Amino acid sequence: MSANNDEIHHLLNQDYKQGFVTDVQSETFPAGLNEDIIAKLSKVKNEPAFMLDYRLKAFRHWQTMPSPDWAQLNIEPIDYQAISYYSAPKSKDNAPKSLDEVDPEILEAYKKLGIPLAEQEQLAGVAVDAVFDSVSVATTFKHKLQEVGVIFCPISEAIREHPELIKHYLSSVVPVGDNFFAALNSAVFTDGSFVYIPKGVRCPMELSTYFRINASNTGQFERTLIIADEGSYVSYLEGCSAPQRDENQLHAAVVELVALNDAHIKYSTVQNWYPGDKEGKGGIYNFVTKRADCRGENSKVSWTQVETGSAITWKYPSCVLTGNNSVGEFYSVAVTNNLQQADTGTKMIHIGKNTKSTIIAKGISAGKAQNTYRGLVKVIKNAENARNYTQCDSLLVGDQCGAHTFPYVEVKEPTAQIEHEATTSKISEDQLFFCQQRGLSAEDAVSMIVNGFCKQVFKELPMEFAVEAQALLGLSLEGSVG
Amino acid sequence: MLEIKELTVNVGTKEILKGLNLHVNAGEIHAIMGPNGAGKSTLSHVLSGKAGYEVTSGSVTYNGKDLLEMSAEIRAREGVFLAFQYPVEIAGVTNVYLLKAALNAIRKHKGLSEVDAMDFLTLVKSKTRALEMDEKFLYRAVNEGFSGGEKKRNEILQMAMLEPQLCILDETDSGLDIDALRIVADGVNALRAENRAFIMVTHYQRLLDYIKPDFVHVLADGKIVKSGGAELALELEEKGYGWLEQA
Ligand SMILES: Nc1ncnc2c1ncn2[C@@H]1O[C@H](COP(=O)(O)OP(=O)(O)OP(=O)(O)O)[C@@H](O)[C@H]1O
Numbered sequence A: 001m002s003a004n005n006d007e008i009h010h011l012l013n014q015d016y017k018q019g020f021v022t023d024v025q026s027e028t029f030p031a032g033l034n035e036d037i038i039a040k041l042s043k044v045k046n047e048p049a050f051m052l053d054y055r056l057k058a059f060r061h062w063q064t065m066p067s068p069d070w071a072q073l074n075i076e077p078i079d080y081q082a083i084s085y086y087s088a089p090k091s092k093d094n095a096p097k098s099l100d101e102v103d104p105e106i107l108e109a110y111k112k113l114g115i116p117l118a119e120q121e122q123l124a125g126v127a128v129d130a131v132f133d134s135v136s137v138a139t140t141f142k143h144k145l146q147e148v149g150v151i152f153c154p155i156s157e158a159i160r161e162h163p164e165l166i167k168h169y170l171s172s173v174v175p176v177g178d179n180f181f182a183a184l185n186s187a188v189f190t191d192g193s194f195v196y197i198p199k200g201v202r203c204p205m206e207l208s209t210y211f212r213i214n215a216s217n218t219g220q221f222e223r224t225l226i227i228a229d230e231g232s233y234v235s236y237l238e239g240c241s242a243p244q245r246d247e248n249q250l251h252a253a254v255v256e257l258v259a260l261n262d263a264h265i266k267y268s269t270v271q272n273w274y275p276g277d278k279e280g281k282g283g284i285y286n287f288v289t290k291r292a293d294c295r296g297e298n299s300k301v302s303w304t305q306v307e308t309g310s311a312i313t314w315k316y317p318s319c320v321l322t323g324n325n326s327v328g329e330f331y332s333v334a335v336t337n338n339l340q341q342a343d344t345g346t347k348m349i350h351i352g353k354n355t356k357s358t359i360i361a362k363g364i365s366a367g368k369a370q371n372t373y374r375g376l377v378k379v380i381k382n383a384e385n386a387r388n389y390t391q392c393d394s395l396l397v398g399d400q401c402g403a404h405t406f407p408y409v410e411v412k413e414p415t416a417q418i419e420h421e422a423t424t425s426k427i428s429e430d431q432l433f434f435c436q437q438r439g440l441s442a443e444d445a446v447s448m449i450v451n452g453f454c455k456q457v458f459k460e461l462p463m464e465f466a467v468e469a470q471a472l473l474g475l476s477l478e479g480s481v482g
Numbered sequence B: 001m002l003e004i005k006e007l008t009v010n011v012g013t014k015e016i017l018k019g020l021n022l023h024v025n026a027g028e029i030h031a032i033m034g035p036n037g038a039g040k041s042t043l044s045h046v047l048s049g050k051a052g053y054e055v056t057s058g059s060v061t062y063n064g065k066d067l068l069e070m071s072a073e074i075r076a077r078e079g080v081f082l083a084f085q086y087p088v089e090i091a092g093v094t095n096v097y098l099l100k101a102a103l104n105a106i107r108k109h110k111g112l113s114e115v116d117a118m119d120f121l122t123l124v125k126s127k128t129r130a131l132e133m134d135e136k137f138l139y140r141a142v143n144e145g146f147s148g149g150e151k152k153r154n155e156i157l158q159m160a161m162l163e164p165q166l167c168i169l170d171e172t173d174s175g176l177d178i179d180a181l182r183i184v185a186d187g188v189n190a191l192r193a194e195n196r197a198f199i200m201v202t203h204y205q206r207l208l209d210y211i212k213p214d215f216v217h218v219l220a221d222g223k224i225v226k227s228g229g230a231e232l233a234l235e236l237e238e239k240g241y242g243w244l245e246q247a
């Protein structure tokens, strides 16, 4: 391997900076999963009876389901009895009522991650819900949001305080038995965020949840439910990280979005779970079900994701385009290095008339990583004039990694128009040398090339996140004049 | 400015430069001619610090410093510029972004602050106009979909923006039409200065009609086999290289 290639590898192999462990007292359930554990969990969370029924039904269904097996992912069998399903930082009360009650160690942990929760330091214009292991520890700007009728709170609180919304919408997008991990999540989810935007309201700030796995041997099963009522708009950001540990940790989230008539939801993720070390030891297994239902006419959902972490990522944020004239968008950058495996993509299900979807997927692989795009565009009969545009681009760094693209198309409607484009390119030594000959360091050259490659996706991210995303890819942000 | 002494360079086990000597002073223009495969691009690459070449003996001194000790980007920041024989394409990175990043990297090295956005735009637009390039090229991805001649002109735009001290032009004239050749030559002539030197690799006399060299060297089989004034190029045009190898 040449000097330049070594440099690229060095750049991509920088240490995981979020790998610290926070020392807090926590209450953790013993490992294992059975109906008693679920009952205990529901009790600890003070849930109404309907939730326990819901969970037990999901659990019984899950037990009948075979563990999934995907061709492109190399997964060690997961022992579900070796995982603890609940871990919460111990505090005086079940959930902290104000920031003063939050363990200072936890506030410090979020501060280290660049997410200040303390009142005087809060990010302007961004309301944050911080989930630490199994529980939400702090939600900022709650009162300001209440003034316009926006509900933004931990889902455990919503279950207690807004049961009618929960009953109506929970699992209305991702049914309990949808897939193995969705069933497991429904049985054991501990916390997550709940958002309701009332009719005609444009949410006055970005809403953000930051997930942090701290305790060892725990799984994180969070549940997010976002409902945008008629004519409303919300932009929601999700960020994640975890300490560096030798054993694998499981993250199996479910995210459901519902957009009613003329509503627009923009959902952005910057995912930076611990990816494991160079030998593939440790790291987060990230199995996530994210789905949006564009239920209303003229509704729109945009997913934007930047995936840099995880040992294994299995994730397909999808849109069900139920309403006429509804629009689904998916913009994705997935970076894999060393022995990481990512199998991501999207599903766009066209049901209503004149529905439109756009898919822009950028995969970057380095080291021995495998990066797979798997997408489905489905147009059912009578979904007249459905349109889809898909573009999948892969960038390879070095010659031991792989990029795979599986675009599936199922069209039952003759008026549908489906377009697909795919490219694969490589950062060549000639490109690097050219940039260095113009005075750029190899690091800046790789950044510049990767940044250029991802531009179409980065421009969809809210400003604060675009900066973080570029930093994550080792990019120095220097706004182009163009 | 540049002193190359007995430079021997291998690629793999093959010896390509075999004891090459060249002395270039500030303000001078040196043309290097010679048959295909003689080692002209190899010399350009070794001077600019490309990986994959092994210097087995000899030395290169640039402004009193050991050039071979410097990394490629340090050489660039110290004023060594190579206009590539085959310019590369970079998808997604606009010309203007590259130019700004490169200019700032060089300025930083010199201890200067980053260029002001407005000053930069004014500068880059005037240089673009001088090379009779459409401004649209600035916002296109580096060399992507450019014609052969457009790529070469783009190299000269970068040179004009970065104002290097030692300009190495590897067959910049190849692939240019008559008008483009004149425009590029004007661009180079505009950069001629007391404190700047040029090494121009070319196969054709016609470039030297526009840019009059102080010296012409013939590089054959890894060595400079003959040096002379501008008139040597005319002689080569007439007689070819055969007579030199026999001599
Ligand atoms: N990476 C390489 N591996 C093997 N041989 C090489 C390599 N690079 C250059 N060479 C050889 O070195 C010799 C000199 O090549 P170079 O490109 O320097 O020639 P040149 O004088 O620029 O020729 P031209 O006029 O055709 O551009 C050639 O025989 C070439 O095949």
Ligand SMILES: [Mg+2]
Residues within 6 Å of the ligand: B040, B041, B042, B085, B170, B171
């Ligand atoms: Mg050559």
